Amino acid sequence: xxxxxxxxxxxxxxxxxxxxxxxxxxxxxxxxxxxxxxxxxxxxxxxxxxxxxxxxxxxxxxxxxxxxxxxxxxxxxxxxxxxxxxxxxxxxxxxxxxxxxxxxxxxxxxxxxxxxxxxxxxxxxxxxxxxxxxxxxxxxxxxxxxxxxxxxxxxxxxxxxxxxxxxxxxxxxxxxxxxxxxxxxxxxxxxxxxxxxxxxxxxxxxxxxxxxxxxxxxxxxxxxxxxxxxxxxxxxxxxxxxxxxxxxxxxxxxxxxxxxxxxxxxxxxxxxxxxxxxxxxxxxxxxxxxxxxxxxxxxxxxxxxxxxxxxxxxxxxxxxxxxxxxxxxxxxxxxxxxxxxxxxxxxxxxxxxxxxxxxxxxxxxxxxxxx
Amino acid sequence: xxxxxxxxxxxxxxxxxxxxxxxxxxxxxxxxxxxxxxxxxxxxxxxxxxxxxxxxxxxxxxxxxxxxxxxxxxxxxxxxxxxxxxxxxxxxxxxxxxxxxxxxxxxxxxxxxxxxxxxxxxxxxxxxxxxxxxxxxxxxxxxxxxxxxxxxxxxxxxxxxxxxxxxxxxxxxxxxxxxxxxxxxxxxxxxxxxxxxxxxxxxxxxxxxxxxxxxxxxxxxxxxxxxxxxxxxxxxxxxxxxxxxxxxxxxxxxxxxxxxxxxxxxxxxxxxxxxxxxxxxxxxxxxxxxxxxxxxxxxxxxxxxxxxxxxxxxxxxxxxxxxxxxxxxxxxxxxxxxxxxxxxxxxxxxxxxxxxxxxxxxxxxxxxxxxxxxxxxxxxxxxxxxxxxxxxxxxxxxxxxxxxxxxxxxxxxxxxxxxxxxxxxxxxxxxxxxxxxxxxxxxxxxxxxxxxxxxxxxxxxxxxxxxxxxxxxxxxxxxxxxxxxxxxxxxxxxxxxxxxxxxxxxxxxxxxxxxxxxxxxxxxxxxxxxxxxxxxxxxxxxxxxxxxxxxxxxxxx
Numbered sequence: 001x002x003x004x005x006x007x008x009x010x011x012x013x014x015x016x017x018x019x020x021x022x023x024x025x026x027x028x029x030x031x032x033x034x035x036x037x038x039x040x041x042x043x044x045x046x047x048x049x050x051x052x053x054x055x056x057x058x059x060x061x062x063x064x065x066x067x068x069x070x071x072x073x074x075x076x077x078x079x080x081x082x083x084x085x086x087x088x089x090x091x092x093x094x095x096x097x098x099x100x101x102x103x104x105x106x107x108x109x110x111x112x113x114x115x116x117x118x119x120x121x122x123x124x125x126x127x128x129x130x131x132x133x134x135x136x137x138x139x140x141x142x143x144x145x146x147x148x149x150x151x152x153x154x155x156x157x158x159x160x161x162x163x164x165x166x167x168x169x170x171x172x173x174x175x176x177x178x179x180x181x182x183x184x185x186x187x188x189x190x191x192x193x194x195x196x197x198x199x200x201x202x203x204x205x206x207x208x209x210x211x212x213x214x215x216x217x218x219x220x221x222x223x224x225x226x227x228x229x230x231x232x233x234x235x236x237x238x239x240x241x242x243x244x245x246x247x248x249x250x251x252x253x254x255x256x257x258x259x260x261x262x263x264x265x266x267x268x269x270x271x272x273x274x275x276x277x278x279x280x281x282x283x284x285x286x287x288x289x290x291x292x293x294x295x296x297x298x299x300x301x302x303x304x305x306x307x308x309x310x311x312x313x314x315x316x317x318x319x320x321x322x323x324x325x326x327x328x329x330x331x332x333x334x335x336x337x338x339x340x341x342x343x344x345x346x347x348x349x350x351x352x353x354x355x356x357x358x359x360x361x362x363x364x365x366x367x368x369x370x371x
Numbered sequence: 372x373x374x375x376x377x378x379x380x381x382x383x384x385x386x387x388x389x390x391x392x393x394x395x396x397x398x399x400x401x402x403x404x405x406x407x408x409x410x411x412x413x414x415x416x417x418x419x420x421x422x423x424x425x426x427x428x429x430x431x432x433x434x435x436x437x438x439x440x441x442x443x444x445x446x447x448x449x450x451x452x453x454x455x456x457x458x459x460x461x462x463x464x465x466x467x468x469x470x471x472x473x474x475x476x477x478x479x480x481x482x483x484x485x486x487x488x489x490x491x492x493x494x495x496x497x498x499x500x501x502x503x504x505x506x507x508x509x510x511x512x513x514x515x516x517x518x519x520x521x522x523x524x525x526x527x528x529x530x531x532x533x534x535x536x537x538x539x540x541x542x543x544x545x546x547x548x549x550x551x552x553x554x555x556x557x558x559x560x561x562x563x564x565x566x567x568x569x570x571x572x573x574x575x576x577x578x579x580x581x582x583x584x585x586x587x588x589x590x591x592x593x594x595x596x597x598x599x600x601x602x603x604x605x606x607x608x609x610x611x612x613x614x615x616x617x618x619x620x621x622x623x624x625x626x627x628x629x630x631x632x633x634x635x636x637x638x639x640x641x642x643x644x645x646x647x648x649x650x651x652x653x654x655x656x657x658x659x660x661x662x663x664x665x666x667x668x669x670x671x672x673x674x675x676x677x678x679x680x681x682x683x684x685x686x687x688x689x690x691x692x693x694x695x696x697x698x699x700x701x702x703x704x705x706x707x708x709x710x711x712x713x714x715x716x717x718x719x720x721x722x723x724x725x726x727x728x729x730x731x732x733x734x735x736x737x738x739x740x741x742x743x744x745x746x747x748x749x750x751x752x753x754x755x756x757x758x759x760x761x762x763x764x765x766x767x768x769x770x771x772x773x774x775x776x777x778x779x780x781x782x783x784x785x786x787x788x789x790x791x792x793x794x795x796x797x798x799x800x801x802x803x804x805x806x807x808x809x810x811x812x813x814x815x816x817x818x819x820x821x822x823x824x825x826x827x828x829x830x831x832x833x834x835x836x837x838x839x840x841x842x843x844x845x846x847x848x849x850x851x852x853x854x855x856x857x858x859x860x861x862x863x864x865x866x867x868x869x870x871x872x873x874x875x876x877x878x879x880x881x882x883x884x885x886x887x888x889x890x891x892x893x894x895x896x897x898x899x900x901x902x903x904x905x906x907x908x909x910x911x912x913x914x915x916x917x918x919x920x921x922x923x924x925x926x927x928x
Contacts, residue, residue, distance in 0.1 A: 028374070073823055075381060092384040094826045094835075106824035110842040119838075120828030164824075171828065
């Protein structure tokens with residue numbers, strides 16, 4: 001990531017709320033040094049005040065390890081973690097001003113809702129009345145007013161989630177850390193909590209780092225998405241950037257669904273595919289004559305009767321009705337299998353398997369991968 | 372080395388915790404490891420010179436060789452029979468629908484919570500020279516209960532309940548739905564039993580055998596009461612060498628030899644068997660009645676259980692009767708004289724015992740949870756060594772610990788002989804392993820992020836332990852307390868070396884009274900001991916139920 005443009009490779013902003021410099025974590029096997037695993041590989045990142053950044057990637061990509069290094073639960077093998085102007089490498093987790101929402105919520109099962117939320121304030125030796133006031137405020141904020149005396153065993157998953165959140169924001173921390181907080185909730189509740197977390201974070205303006213493997217969650221929540229793979233950063237960008245202009249195949253494939261087009265660059269805004277010229281208004285960042293890979297999202301393709309001027313020829317291999325759309329897999333001549341979305345499929349109907357069809361990309365949708 | 376230095380650096384950010392680790396490691400080294408090494412050294416020294424002469428005596432002196440062979444034979448026999456009985460009792464009481472499970476279970480608990488040689492005293496009442504059965508009922512003139520038979524009988528009675536308790540847990544952790552699944556795919560009852568239930572419980576059975584083996588070979592009270600002069604055994608022989616012949620070297624040699632089989636059994640249990648244990652119960656408990664046995668088999672197995680429970684009840688009834696009978700064997704009129712003796716002449720021993728138990732129990736309980744917490748949740752150099760050493764005493768026979776303590780702590784700067792401290796320390800470090808193991812087992816099931824959350828909210832290591840870990844492992848803590856208290860009240864094998872004129876114990880009194888033929892007083896002491904233990908268990912259980920009512924330790928995560 002050091003050789004492509006992204007925010008983190010710029011000089012670190014002096015007012016960055018969180019700054020990671022060359023952060024690296026190697027898990028060493030005590031018996032066999034050759035079996036050590038590089039979980040996080042030399043990561044730089046800089047977050048401005050109030051931003052919510054998502055660490056997104058498949059399981060095992062190092063995103064949780066990175067988060068735990070920020071919280072202080074893992075010791076970096078190399079590199080530095082800065083909270084504002086303070087290097088916190090030697091600060092133990094209990095002295096770091098970063099509150100974390102755990103994947104399992106980690107509610108204290110022996111304490112009531114109130115005592116859970118008051119836990120950190122009591123350690124700060126605040127007065128009884130101040131604790132009561134702040135806890136009640138925050139419980140109201142997360143929609144748990146009136147449940148102060150409930151034991152955690154009598155809370156639903158969503159309520160436990162809210163307790164975990166309340167326990168963090170009551171501390172008014174510099175940083176909020178989220179470790180896949182919604183992964184244990186059902187789909188409906190997940191969507192609702194996602195919106196609530198985003199609203200709350202923006203209202204309080206707390207800089208946040210959010211770990212997830214769910215790309216939709218990442219897009220819905222984030223100011224910035226950091227896409228990780230094998231301990232490295234693949235791309236950093238806004239949700240629109242990483243979706244519409246992915247840096248490489250991995251990002252294109254991981255975010256949303258992707259069709260790849262093998263082509264040859266023929267000019268600053270043109271490609272040649274299967275002997276056909278395609279206009280690429282977004283630009284082709286490669287010299288003429290290079291073999292390139294371009295991305296076309298399924299929703300930018302449409303099915304039409306075959307017309308050699310405008311469309312590619314293909315054969316339908318599978319058509320699946322998904323409600324809002326129909327998903328059609330087409331073997332495109334010379335290109336392999338493409339996925340085509342058919343909007344409003346209930347009305348227009350889906351083609352049959354083995355039908356010959358034309359596949360037509362919408363002109364502004366083709367994105368040539370820079371690498 | 373680099374990793375070790377890094378671990379210390381991280382730990383040093385929490386100075387209180389680092390201090391605790393250092394203190395605990397030092398005290399485990401001093402109070403567990405050092406006494407053992409002293410025993411080993413003493414066995415290898417004669418008149419200030421290094422020598423293996425003590426060990427050569429095993430080859431040349433028949434007495435010692437017999438002691439070794441006898442101890443091994445008895446331990447193997449008691450191990451096999453006790454485990455078999457324990458399995459039957461556990462199977463019937465956990466897997467079948469039979470009446471009176473609760474009272475039967477409680478009867479099995481009696482030998483576990485009483486001094487480990489009460490059975491032996493009861494056997495003397497019933498089958499001794501003036502025994503109720505042998506003399507009064509059968510009028511046998513030359514019946515001799517002393518020797519191999521008596522010891523084995525008494526030990527099976529004492530230790531089969533231990534096997535029962537451990538196998539009960541094993542059988543409860545095997546889901547009966549597995550047997551149902553076997554039936555479902557066409558297995559017969561025998562096939563289901565031999566191919567599903569037995570293989571799944573085999574590691575547990577082996578583990579129970581090793582536990583009983585260790586207990587039997589370390590046992591001191593039963594052999595001392597029942598072995599007699601012609602049937603030498605290792606533990607009492609080591610005691611006699613030291614207190615009778617004042618030969619520390621030979622006593623230490625016998626103790627070291629005693630250590631070998633128990634350490635071997637411990638190593639097998641810990642590093643081989645425990646890795647092969649299965650837990651198949653997940654999620655909600657299912658109804659656990661088995662269809663494995665036919666009614667006829669079920670009721671005959673039930674007969675065995677009832678017979679054993681009846682035997683236990685009878686033995687304890689005899690002890691109570693003996694405590695309130697004027698002169699057993701001659702004059703059966705009821706009398707309070709033995710009790711009066713206990714509460715006058717014996718009162719000091721009663722008070723000492725209670726004071727020592729009340730002191731050592733909480734220390735042992737908290738220490739156990741603390742060590743479990745450090746082992747499961749922290750990394751520091753020497754952690755594996757700490758875990759091994761702190762649990763080691765579980766398998767070290769009390770005789771060895773006792774000899775080690777008198778060898779290690781009879782000179783400055785740690786001159787403890789004859790003090791309260793030496794007994795309390797011996798008990799704390801001797802009975803802490805069970806607490807540690809329970810604590811480890813419970814902690815491993817608690818999501819570590821709960822404790823991380825506490826840290827994340829600003830709690831340091833000790834605060835996290837006090838406010839989060841300890842409440843969460845309360846069940847293990849309390850069961851560790853119960854164990855430590857029961858053991859402190861009923862300990863004999865190590866304690867007998869450590870008592871003094873100032874600090875005496877009821878168990879030692881019981882053995883002394885048996886030795887001087889005053890069985891009635893011995894019985895009275897036993898009854899009082901058991902009463903105190905039952906009351907204490909009641910109090911702790913009440914505490915537990917109050918605790919679990921105000922909190923909710925049953926949250927699923």
